[in-house]
Amino acid sequence: MxxxxxxxxxxxxxxxxxxxxxxxxxxxxxxxxxxxxxxxxxxxxxxxxxxxxxxxxxxxxxxxxxxxxxxxxxxxxxxxxxxxxxxxxxxxxxxxxxxxxxxxxxxxxxxxxxxxxxxxxxxxxxxxxxxxTEPVNILNDLITLAIIVIIITVITSLFLVKLVLKPIRDNLHLLDNFIKDTTHELNTPITTILANIETLDAQNCNEKTMRKLQRIKVASATISNLYQDLVYLLLNHKVSSQNEELNLSEILNQRVQYFMQMANVKNVKLHVDIKDDVYLTADRQKIERLIDNILSNAIKYTDKNTTINITLTPSTLSISDKGKGMSEDEISKIFERYKRFDKIQGGFGIGYSIIKSIIDEYNIKIDIQSQINEGTKVTLKW
Amino acid sequence: MVKTALLILILSSFLNASLFEEECLYCHTNDFKFNMMMKKYTTKYSSEKRIKKAIFEYLKNPTKDKSVLPLGYINRFGIKDETFLDDKTLRDMIDIYYKQFNLKSKIY
Incomplete structure (x- = not known):
């Protein structure tokens, strides 16, 4: 449910x-x-x-x-x-x-x-x-009758609510099944594309071909990211967490490198201020999903030629962009699954749903500060 | 002082009782009739206060309207004569009459 x-x-x-x-x-x-x-x-x-x-x-x-x-x-x-x-x-x-x-x-x-x-x-x-006086002995009978009526009412109302929600439920199941099928079909081609791009010899390509290759690489990374999200969503409740002590500084640096090319396409600079040896006990894949989603959202929604600030301290991680921002109302609904505020940008609207499930699991607090047309700052505290 | 007051009270009650015998029982020798009269007054006036008041008013100024006796009885024997007793004595006599014949004290 x-x-x-x-x-x-x-x-x-x-x-x-x-x-x-x-x-x-x-x-x-x-x-x-x-x-x-x-x-x-x-x-x-x-x-x-x-x-x-x-x-x-x-x-x-x-x-x-x-x-x-x-x-x-x-x-x-x-x-x-x-x-x-x-x-x-x-x-x-x-x-x-x-x-x-x-x-x-x-x-x-x-x-x-x-x-x-x-x-x-x-x-x-x-x-x-x-x-x-003959005592009035109808109160007990009335209470019994009231309990029976309430039980019948609860059962009837549950049945009615389920009946009313059935079409919506069916649609959501359809969407879930669609994503499940799509995910399954995406696996092989994405792996093939990414593997082959990596093996291409850059020195044999001219500049124009090189740029084209970069774009393909970025596009593939985006699809890969989306694929990872979908896999997480589908398997989240089936796979138990493999918690270990993670060097968050290293992971964050790796993820920043991974998204560097994507940022370059929009001419966005990634300004990093990462303290060394920040450790956190968690599942590596989940923390990567967490960072990837916040970072990819920042890159996706920041304006061109701007800077994204990524700061890691022993107890916080904050990523801020200079993009279109969000309203209070949008922030309050951000964690709902399939909720998208920008129809122009791609995506399924599952990023923040994933973020929410991970931060809830590890008791990480999230603070989203956003101003319309000024940007958004997401801060995680643990 | 107390003894004197008690003595006076007993003496006066004896005196009143003998006066009642003299002034009332002298003619109304029959207890049965006195009982009947009390029943009639009780049925019509209910409380002690109202019964005594009604008897007093009737004896002072006897009329057909004030009488509790059936009309046939009045037509045959007529209305009794007005009392010659002064108000105080009459009230005392009524008190004794009520005390001796009231129905309330006979209920058990």
Whole structure:
């Protein structure tokens, strides 16, 4: 899976999931309160029935010609009676009620229902019914349901994102396969060209032929460089790094020599300031790729008749050109694979992608400072 | 001092009780009727304060509207005469009546 693909999937998933979660949360909250309201209503209806029951019992008690009146006590609820001035007459409630102005309320784990009665049997103008509240047990069910819905949503959204990204993915695979095939086919001719140019006897050539040969050599070096990049990209994840202590000063000098002819074509001077015996533990091929890519980019994008400064210190390598430069936006996107800002210049847009993978592997920091129409300075720090 | 106050209180309650017997129970000898009247007042006025007030107002100025008795009963026996007791004595008598016959204290 490509990095950009991962990024897209993450974005889409986050967006899709957050909106779905918001919707689920809204629906479930509404449902929870609706259900709670419904249960409250049911509870109130039950208490209302108890209230009628107690009123009937009070009426019949009132009509009795007894010396004393036994207050009705029932198993499923408790009750109290108050006179018209809200003074307590009698109570079997578990809790003391201070305020009987509300018709229905909860206190502790009980629910209460207050109703007024008339005539005032035994002086009772208000009855208060107390009943243990039935707990609302829908929250656990709702949470389970929410988890199931979220899992289904995640699976669906993953499937959808993959479906949407499929055409882009196919195109990228096509491009990768094309590069793979091209690389394979380039190997033999490049080797042949480079080997044969080296064996040509320069003394037997006139100046004009010599210049032509130089150009062929530069062109071949460019293709070779590109070939090396492509090979690196294709084999990067398959070959393990052969780390060793490298003399970076020597390698840099060699690479500068290698690119000298390419620079000469544009009449670009390579000004080197390389400290001796700078060592770094890394894979030789990877460090060469790193240097080659930064250097070839500098040569490619610097203006004609300018100077490229190459400076190596024990902990930094900086290469600066005087070319067209890059904007902040371009710098921020420079490490994306196949990203090219200049359509006139050749290339696949893989150079900085390779640089990024190497510096990440060796914890090398990169600093790119660039000004439009002034040039770019790339500094590596380790 | 306390003893004196207590003595006065006991004496006055005895005096009031005997006054109640003299002024009220002399005619209303039947407890049953007194109970019935208290039930009727309780059913109509509910609280102690309102019951006492209603009894006082009725005894001071008895009318058909203020009576708690059924209309047929009033038509047959008529409205009782206005009380000759002074306000304080009347209130004391009502207090004793309520204390002895109220329904609230009979609930258990």
């Amino acid at each position: 490509y990095k950009s693909e991962k990024k897209t999937i993450t974005y889409v998933l986050t967006l899709y999931l957050s909106s779905t979660l918001l919707l689920i949360a809204t629906l479930f909250t509404s449902y929870y309160f609706y259900k709670k309201e419904q249960l409250t209503h049911d509870e109130k209806e039950v208490l209302k029935e108890y209230s009628i029951d107690i009123e009937d019992r009070l009426a019949s008690l009132h009509e009795d010609n007894n010396e004393r009146y036994e207050y009705p006590r029932l198993d499923n609820f408790n009750s109290a009676i108050y006179d018209i001035d809200k003074n307590l007459i009698f109570s079997t409630l578990n809790m003391q009620i201070d305020n009987i102005n509300k018709e229905f309320f909860f206190k502790g784990s009980n629910s209460y229902y207050v109703s007024s009665i008339k005539p005032y049997y035994l002086g009772a103008a208000y009855t208060v019914i107390e009943k243990k």
